[in-house]
Amino acid sequence: MPTRTEGEAGVAGVRPRTGGRFVLSFDDGPDPLDTPRVLDALNEAGAPGAFFPIAAKVEQEPEITARIVREGHEVHLHCYHHAGHAEAGRAAVERDTELALAVLTGFGIAPRFWRPPWGLVQPWTSAIAAAHGLELTGWSVDTHDWRGDSARAMLRRTTPLLVHGALVLMHDGLGPGARRRDCRATAELVAQLVDSARARGLEPGTLESLGRSPSLGANLVTAIDQRSTTAVATGAVT
Numbered sequence: 001m002p003t004r005t006e007g008e009a010g011v012a013g014v015r016p017r018t019g020g021r022f023v024l025s026f027d028d029g030p031d032p033l034d035t036p037r038v039l040d041a042l043n044e045a046g047a048p049g050a051f052f053p054i055a056a057k058v059e060q061e062p063e064i065t066a067r068i069v070r071e072g073h074e075v076h077l078h079c080y081h082h083a084g085h086a087e088a089g090r091a092a093v094e095r096d097t098e099l100a101l102a103v104l105t106g107f108g109i110a111p112r113f114w115r116p117p118w119g120l121v122q123p124w125t126s127a128i129a130a131a132h133g134l135e136l137t138g139w140s141v142d143t144h145d146w147r148g149d150s151a152r153a154m155l156r157r158t159t160p161l162l163v164h165g166a167l168v169l170m171h172d173g174l175g176p177g178a179r180r181r182d183c184r185a186t187a188e189l190v191a192q193l194v195d196s197a198r199a200r201g202l203e204p205g206t207l208e209s210l211g212r213s214p215s216l217g218a219n220l221v222t223a224i225d226q227r228s229t230t231a232v233a234t235g236a237v238t
Contacts, residue, residue, distance in 0.1 A: 020164025021205030022197055024190065025050040025139065027078055027115065028175035030057055030064040034183035038172040039067060041190035047204035052078035052115045055100035057173060058107070065107055074206055075104065076111040077134060082176055085122045094128055101132060113137045113207055117175075137207070139169035143189065146171055148180035151188035159196045165210055166202075168193070 024042070029035040030053055042049045051068055053075065058065045068075060080100035085093050097114075104111060114134040116125060121136065129136050141161045143154045158168065170186050171178070194204055 020202055021210065022141075022162055022164070022166040022168065022202050023050055023207050023210060024048075024168050024170065024193070024204055025052060025115075025207065026170050026172040026186075027052045028057075028082070028171045029053050029173035030061040030068070031173040031183065032061055032064065034174075034187065035061070035064050035068070035172045037184065037187035038170075038190065039071060039073075041187045042073070043071065045191045045194040045204070047190070047194050048073055048206050050074040050076060050113075050207040051172070052076050052113075054078055054082055054173065054175070055080040055103040058103050062107075069107060069109065074208060075107075075109045076113040076115065076137075076207070077101065077104065078115055079117050082117045084117055084120050085125055086120065090122070090124045090128070093122075093125070097128055097132065115139075137167070139167045141166050141168045143168060143170050143186070145183070145186045145189070146175065146178045146180065149185065151185045151192055154185070154189050155192050155196060158193065159200075162193075162197050162200060162202055164202065167207070167210070 024047060026035075026038060026049055029038075029051060038049070049068075051073055053065070055078075065075075077097070077100055080096045080103065083092070083096065088096070101111070112133075112135060114129050114132075115137050119138045126136060141158050143149075143158055145154060149157075162168075170189070172183055172186065174180070174183070197204065
């Protein structure tokens with residue numbers, strides 16, 4: 001049965017009630033101001049988050065990283081230095097991956113998933129992932145929050161895409177190419193997106209739980225493959 005979504009944080013219309021779970025994920029942190037805002041928003045919404053931090057920033061913000069872990073959120077691998085695999089080359093990416101994993105291990109973090117910078121992969125990326133027991137993942141819903149859009153605008157754009165298994169891409173830090181000064185709109189979006197999703201019968205969940213589905217894992221890897229041909233051209237930031 002369709003359900004009317006008037007009152008879903010400004011989103012009006014008739015949408016199908018889907019049911020199931022979705023995941024809120026965040027790249028390019030931790031940031032000393034914005035990551036605490038995002039964590040506060042997640043706590044207020046009663047939602048878990050999946051964080052893909054830049055490990056060099058993790059070293060700079062150990063207390064915030066410890067808070068992410070302490071509050072029960074997931075932390076997975078993004079990078080140490082935010083460099084594209086094609087530009088860096090295999091040897092550099094292997095070193096970057098090892099360094100990033102060493103930093104995360106220092107916080108008791110054993111990541112299962114790896115989202116490479118910009119979601120761009122090379123033919124050898126999967127071999128590096130396999131060598132470290134990592135599963136490549138992309139995203140299925142892009143908020144494009146790096147562009148500086150308002151929370152309301154992002155909500156209108158992303159709500160129709162929320163279905164079971166959706167993996168939402170956001171940022172709790174400013175990465176290369178970001179067109180905004182901070183991530184306040186992302187923090188504002190969290191509660192609105194969770195409310196909107198719940199009105200559609202969805203609950204925020206963990207990437208770990210969704211990753212148990214082989215078909216979902218395949219779809220996420222495909223998202224990276226598709227993104228690799230368009231991310232640079234569109235200026236995507238992740």
